[in-house]
Each structure stands twice: as structure tokens, then as C-alpha cells.
Amino acid sequence: MAKMVESKTIVGLEVGTSKVVAVVGEVLPDGVVNVMGFGSSPSKGIDKGNITDLAAVVNSIQRAIENAESVADCQIVSVTLAITGEHIHSINESGFVPIASGEVTQDEIDSAMHTASSVKLPEGLNLLHVIPQEFAVDKQQNIKSPLGLQGVRLKAQAHLIGCHQSWLNNLQKAVESCGLKVDQVVFSGLASTYSVLTEDEKDLGVCMIDFGGGSMDIMVYTNGALRYSKVVPYGGNDITDYVAQSLTTSRTEAESIKIKYGSAVNPSEEFAEHFAKKKVEVAGLGGTSPRTFTKKQIMEVTSKCYGDLLRVVQHELVNLRNELTAKGIKNDLIAGVVLTGGGAQMEDIAKCATEIFESHVRVGNPLNINGLTDYVNKPQYATVLGLLQYSYHNEEENTPLLTQIANGEGTWGKILGKVKKIANKVRSEF
DSSP: OOOOOOOSEEEEEEEEEEEEOOOEEOOHHHHHHEEOOOOOOOOSSSEEEESOOHHHHHHHHHHHHHHHHHHHEEOEEEEEEEOSSSOOOOEEEEEEEOTTTTTOHHHHHHHHHHTTTTTTOOOOEEEEEEEEEEEETTTTTSSSSOOBBBEEEEEEEEEEEEEHHHHHHHHHHHHTTTHHHHHHEEEHHHHHHHHHOOOOHHHHOOEEEEEESOEEEEEEETTTEEEEEEEEEEEHHHHHHHHHHHHOOOHHHHHHHHHHHHOOOOHHHHHHHHHHOOOEEESSSSTTTOEEEHHHHHHHHHHHHHHHHHHHHHHHHHHHHHHHHHOOOOOOOOTTTTEEEEGHHHHHHHHHHHHOSSSSSOOOOSSEEEEHHHHSGGGGHHHHHHHHHHHHTTTOOOOOOOOOOBBOOOOOOOOOOOOOOHHHHHHHOO
């Protein structure tokens, strides 16, 4: 008889523009994720979060899931799913409630959060996340936990993240077509923050940029609260396209050239002559003869692209800083910028970002993991590992996600219902 093991085992699934990744992990009591299984496959039929070929996406998901099941020796029955795309919309809102007894209760905190989340979103958007920022009791500001404080009126400030319902429906349909249940849907940028940012960085002020193949997720924290989230619909694939155009070659060849010879910064005068002598043969299109370029020429192309994309983020940060200043909210990014995602592995990307943002920059690898770390301890797996961390930190929303296989047989685990608090219900019911 198969042995069923129930634990805090979670399956994260990211359906990205470049790859589909599934990770099976057991969350330990100290919050460290023990990676038990990993599966990946090239992504087909999806671009910047938008499904363009449902059958192709389903096939990519199936391959990644099967690979993860094989490594983890388990049957995956449901997943925590990442979603991204330019349809993601976020705003900061506040909600007010009277303090009936003169002392703040949990019900009043939940009610204030619900009021903050009741704003009407643009047509077609549904609420995905309601994230508390801070509270105020009368004239007492910047309160992290108002429970038990005395006053007349409670104000809750929240960051709301919405997604377009049709994009979500199509993504869920692709996953469910693989025989999987979707337990939670998490904005990929938010998931990545759970994986690569520390609480100290969030308190000091930090901007995280998740540099993916189809887009960049931008997340900004100040004073421990999420102030800003946005998806910029440009990423590594756009740089590949520019390289292909500049060198008159195929996308496949351009991607290889970008990775092998590209850089996020121009060569310094000291090394310019050296790189100018290094020749790179690039295959032509349609059977035409290959052409020869120098590594210096290739670096000039790629560095322009990375610089342009990071300046887009810089422009967003300038606007945000002005907005927060007008509201009297602390906006210093003392901890600087954290780069993660596949694009964060480009040579000299941190140096490029340091010059543009004029602040401390680090490349963010996933934190608090053990087990099969050789597979996933890289920036491009920040989102999928963050899904596991998100589920752990929001465990009241979780259900058992898989059953371990023993004696070669798969068994469906018993799905245990859990009572949710009002605030968590608001976060997940849309």
C-alpha cells in the first residue's frame, strides 16, 4: 500500500516567456526551503505573459511537471502559480473605520483593509493581492500593528495588485488542462521579493528588478512596506531581437552571441583595443555567408540595450520618489537596487546599474534554500522559489499540494479546508 506523507510541501510553477519551471520544495520550520524536485522546459506559445498558442503552452507545462515529478519521486496534483504581464495594475489605497470600543480590534483592522481594497479597478481587472503598508490611529502615523491601541478612527493603507481576468483565465486553463489544480496565483514580481530580498533591505528602502525574457517586474519597498509594483513589457528577448537586427542574423544565433560575447557596459579604453582584435563569426540569414564582427562591436550593441532598459526603470523611480515626497512618505532607497531574473546574469550588469542609479547594486540569488541547490541557486529561479516562500508566509491560504509516492504508487492526498481570516479572504477571493 502506498504511504501518504502530508507536509508543508509546495509546488511552484512559473510559465515564462523563455522557460517553464516547476520546483517541488519542503518548507522547513525555520522557513528554509528544501528543494526536492526541479523541472524545466523551453517555453512555447506564451509571450510577455500572454498566451498565443494554448496547446503549445500545455505541452511545455506538462514536460516541466513530468521532469519535476521524476526528480522528486512524487505525483504533483496542484501548484502555486506565478502570473505576470503588462496587464498587471497596482495602486495604493486607504480605508477608514471608526473604533467602536475605543480600542482597535482585529475585526476593525480587517474591516479597514477591506475598505481599502474596495476601490473600483479599471474594467476587466480583478484584485489579486491586498498588501498592508501601515496604519494610523487618529493622528498617530506609521503604525505597523494597531491592535489594542486606543483612539477614535483607524486608517489602513494598502498596496493593491490587480490582473486582467482573461489573462488569468487562460493561464489557469493551460495549467488545468494538464490535470493540475491551481491553489494560489501570485504576481511573479511579488514572489521574487520573497526569494531575494531581506527584511533589512525592505526597511531601509530597496528597488528589485526581476529581469525576465519578456518583461521586467519592478518592486519598490520603503520603511518595510511595498510602495510600487509594475511590469515593464521589455526584457531579454527584446535585446536579442536588437542584436539579431544589428548583426543580420537569426534570433537563435543572436541569443548565443549575446550570452557568449555581450556585456552590459562598453569596454573601457584600457581593454577596448583588446576586444577590437577579438573576432566573432556570425552566421548569416537564409544561407548567406557568415559575417565577422569584433567583440567590441557586439558589446557596444548589448550595452546600449541594457542601459536603455535600466533607464526606463530609473525614470519610473524618479516619478515614484516625487509622488512619495508629496505624500510625506519616506522614499530613500538606502539599500539600493537588487537585480534578479535571467537578465541579471549578463556580464557587468551590476556595474551598468550602478552607473545609472548611482547607488549600491547587487545581483539577487535565491535565499534560504538547501537540497538540490545546484539546479536552482541562480537569479532566473527567483520567482519560482519565491512562490514557495510566499506560500509558507501565507500558509493560512495553503492546502496540501501533493502526495509522496511510496512503493511506486501515487495517491491523492486528502485536501484539508482551512478557516481564513477576513483579510486573507479579501486577498484571495477575487
